[in-house]
Amino acid sequence: MRLSARNNIHATVTAINQGEAIANVVLDAGGTRLVASITVEAVRELGLAEGSAVVAVIKASDVIVGVPD
Amino acid sequence: MRLSARNNIHATVTAINQGEAIANVVLDAGGTRLVASITVEAVRELGLAEGSAVVAVIKASDVIVGVPD
Amino acid sequence: MRLSARNNIHATVTAINQGEAIANVVLDAGGTRLVASITVEAVRELGLAEGSAVVAVIKASDVIVGVPD
Amino acid sequence: MRLSARNNIHATVTAINQGEAIANVVLDAGGTRLVASITVEAVRELGLAEGSAVVAVIKASDVIVGVPD
Amino acid sequence: MRLSARNNIHATVTAINQGEAIANVVLDAGGTRLVASITVEAVRELGLAEGSAVVAVIKASDVIVGVPD
């Protein structure tokens, strides 16, 4: 499926901090640390584990731009 | 200001496609193309232009994880 | 690509109201009207037009629950 | 209260998977499965339970459009 | 309709900057300036204009916490 989401960042899962409902999936994208908070159901269905090759998908409207002082 | 947002990606502005209310700011993050849809007011206030060094800030709850087939 | 996003609603494009940066894509999902605000770049790249068969993809953290009075 | 949110999908609660902070509320919308991740406080205040008639409310800017391959 | 959204801020519309697809609605909430980017369709349907009494509704998962340096 092709997606309207404009941001697709290739990454590897480095850790999964799992609660009852939500898991924080920590990713490494070429040296940049990313975190995705997703449902535990999705972690299980996608079979995510340390080392999984994934894509971080982010809608353009969810990206804030910051300018360092 | 330190932020709870877990994703902070250093990038450079490569293009700005501006409408009346919203602008799509295209970024290059070490070879990965990113797009941020923000208000035109923010573009003006931050003084964004091609070549600006910025940080793409994204909340962990806005990151979807995809697994290639 | 399989996605962590928990909401995938099959729909048909019924109208596209396009601005300079953002387009509102109106969908019909079995009688329910949906609207997606996406970049005009995505509309073009996906080749969206009236009648296109699409999937509305929504992250679980973006769904508010309302209870009618 | 009338809302600017463009997506209002009538549904029934089929399950609630509750953590300490967040609950994943599973909905059935005429045969389509939906999931909403909301605070446990909201579940309690709204009195949500299996069988509750609800509306899934989603902002247009949170809807990604996918096109099947 | 009662909502799971945890943030409901009473405000008054002070300006509307309208594009083709999206409008930025500027609000005053007891001296705090807020901006909501919504569809032009919603502006029209809700009959928003300068002086309208509204509520800014925000899901808890969309709130970032910042700590001033």
Add this chain to the structure above:
Amino acid sequence: MRLSARNNIHATVTAINQGEAIANVVLDAGGTRLVASITVEAVRELGLAEGSAVVAVIKASDVIVGVPD
């Protein structure tokens, strides 16, 4: 860092309801109750506690406008 996010609301932390992955941080903004769902990692890194002075940062595209009946 200056941010494109248009909504910055000064507030004080009044409670933190912490799960394994996500914490709901309750804020008081001049008498208005706000809630931010953020990662527990962010709570720890920012050193948030009751009484902390913070800013609730919200992107304009995440604000829904409601009109009371």
